[in-house]
Amino acid sequence: MKMGKKIEKIFVKTYGCQMNVFDSERIEDSLSNFGIRKVKEPQWSDLILLNTCHIREKAAEKVYSELGRFKKIKRENPGIKIGVIGCVAQAEGQEIMQRSKIVDMVLGPQVYHRLPDIIQKIQNGERVVDTEFPLEDKFEKLPQSKQVNRPSTSFLTVQEGCDKFCSFCVVPYTRGAETSRSPEVIVREAMELVESGVRELTLLGQNVNAYQAQRKSGELLDLAGLIEEICVIEDLKRLRFVTSHPKDMTDDLILLFGKEKKLMPYLHLPIQSGSDSVLKKMNRGHTVKSYIETIEKLRYLRPDIAISGDFIVGFPGETEEDFSLTLDLCDRIKYAQAYSFKYSPRAGTPAYERDDLPEGVKTKRLTKLQEKLKIHQKEFQRNLVETVQEVLIEKCGKFSDQYIGRSPYMNPVVVASPRNIIGKIIKIKILSSNGLTLSGETIG
Numbered sequence: 336m337k338m339g340k341k342i343e344k345i346f347v348k349t350y351g352c353q354m355n356v357f358d359s360e361r362i363e364d365s366l367s368n369f370g371i372r373k374v375k376e377p378q379w380s381d382l383i384l385l386n387t388c389h390i391r392e393k394a395a396e397k398v399y400s401e402l403g404r405f406k407k408i409k410r411e412n413p414g415i416k417i418g419v420i421g422c423v424a425q426a427e428g429q430e431i432m433q434r435s436k437i438v439d440m441v442l443g444p445q446v447y448h449r450l451p452d453i454i455q456k457i458q459n460g461e462r463v464v465d466t467e468f469p470l471e472d473k474f475e476k477l478p479q480s481k482q483v484n485r486p487s488t489s490f491l492t493v494q495e496g497c498d499k500f501c502s503f504c505v506v507p508y509t510r511g512a513e514t515s516r517s518p519e520v521i522v523r524e525a526m527e528l529v530e531s532g533v534r535e536l537t538l539l540g541q542n543v544n545a546y547q548a549q550r551k552s553g554e555l556l557d558l559a560g561l562i563e564e565i566c567v568i569e570d571l572k573r574l575r576f577v578t579s580h581p582k583d584m585t586d587d588l589i590l591l592f593g594k595e596k597k598l599m600p601y602l603h604l605p606i607q608s609g610s611d612s613v614l615k616k617m618n619r620g621h622t623v624k625s626y627i628e629t630i631e632k633l634r635y636l637r638p639d640i641a642i643s644g645d646f647i648v649g650f651p652g653e654t655e656e657d658f659s660l661t662l663d664l665c666d667r668i669k670y671a672q673a674y675s676f677k678y679s680p681r682a683g684t685p686a687y688e689r690d691d692l693p694e695g696v697k698t699k700r701l702t703k704l705q706e707k708l709k710i711h712q713k714e715f716q717r718n719l720v721e722t723v724q725e726v727l728i729e730k731c732g733k734f735s736d737q738y739i740g741r742s743p744y745m746n747p748v749v750v751a752s753p754r755n756i757i758g759k760i761i762k763i764k765i766l767s768s769n770g771l772t773l774s775g776e777t778i779g
């Protein structure tokens with residue numbers, strides 16, 4: 336077998352959700368233990384990885400247009416290897432290799448711990464496809480490097496996969512069944528992150544509040560229990576978790592928002608539609624009423640809590656009446672932040688076979704919904720003006736002496752400071768809001 340150029344430099348481009356962002360960071364981090372460092376431009380690398388998302392049609396199309404760009408780079412640097420990983424890789428597997436001859440590897444999201452071996456293989460000229468769902472924990476097998484001075488905030492995956500099978504969604508097929516990582520491993524990793532400078536953790540999972548795992552002692556632990564355990568870490572100042580499913584918002588978890596000071600008053604709780612008839616067609620497993628009750632309980636315990644959501648408009652069978660119920664729901668909840676999408680039919684999902692609404696109808700509804708969401712989002716931001724917020728400073732701003740951090744409610748806050756305040760939680764008086772970002776001055 337012929338030996339190719341040794342892979343020493345890697346470039347990773349990431350699409351999709353925070354799960355993919357976490358996976359990419361972890362891949363870069365752990366490969367550094369094998370002497371492979373990350374570079375900022377694809378043409379400087381020996382291996383380009385494209386971490387892909389399959390959630391909507393447009394997201395998946397990007398892979399092939401991106402591969403077209405990499406083809407040019409490869410023409411000038413023929414030694415560069417190219418890998419497609421993530422959810423499109425899982426969904427399309429071998430087909431990607433057939434469609435694009437420049438691809439050397441296709442890996443699904445559950446086999447990243449095999450990367451060091453696979454890199455050896457592609458270095459030797461093999462083309463590798465691996466879309467298995469092995470039972471082992473990929474991150475336990477893929478060591479985390481001992482970085483000092485990590486950023487002040489970090490993700491930590493605690494759960495992956497989904498068993499909910501919403502009728503529009505590819506995630507149960509691309510990420511596999513719900514699995515939860517062991518609490519001992521999670522707490523150890525959380526402690527290591529905090530020791531290396533992290534002050535805020537966001538626990539990640541496709542269905543993070545479906546977290547359920549056994550301790551070594553055999554005792555079962557849910558997300559509420561896991562959060563309590565992680566919050567004991569003294570130098571950890573803030574905790575968040577994302578994404579939650581309304582069906583799995585247990586009372587124990589809701590109660591934590593009233594008593595656990597480190598748990599930030601922000602919750603991303605997608606509902607998708609404000610109509611029960613659409614929710615049923617979507618197979619969401621909850622009603623508008625049960626969703627509102629959950630929010631009311633949360634607001635009773637934590638009146639200032641910021642609620643964020645996801646919406647799909649133009650789902651097959653959605654009438655004008657259904658859509659207006661979604662608008663009504665938004666007026667009722669007043670989301671601090673929300674993502675909204677036109678329904679995108681995905682092959683292999685139950686809704687794929689149903690009649691798709693005309694594009695024009697979807698576009699009109701999306702515009703209307705987004706206008707409403709924007710009003711509430713701006714209002715939420717405006718209400719913070721003149722208040723004092725504790726802001727965790729994450730990075731430098733555009734100008735010298737400028738820093739950017741986040742409020743407890745996730746709003747970006749810009750502030751000036753003569754000294755480096757990254758990693759610190761600073762009291763800031765909010766002076767203005769430009770709709771997306773807040774500006775303020777340090778006090779005390």
Ligand code: SAH
Nearest residue numbers: 503504541578605645646647676677678679
């Ligand atoms: N696990 C999360 C969401 C994962 S996908 C949850 O259940 O809430 C992120 C968002 O993408 C979804 O909340 C949904 O709003 C959107 N989405 C998923 N499939 C979609 C599709 N086929 N068309 C349009 N939007 C979709």
Ligand code: SF4
Nearest residue numbers: 497499500501504506
């Ligand atoms: Fe997709 Fe539904 Fe699972 Fe969320 S809960 S990942 S929308 S199937």
Ligand code: F3S
Nearest residue numbers: 351352388389390422
């Ligand atoms: Fe996309 Fe996969 Fe996340 S399909 S949204 S990258 S789980």
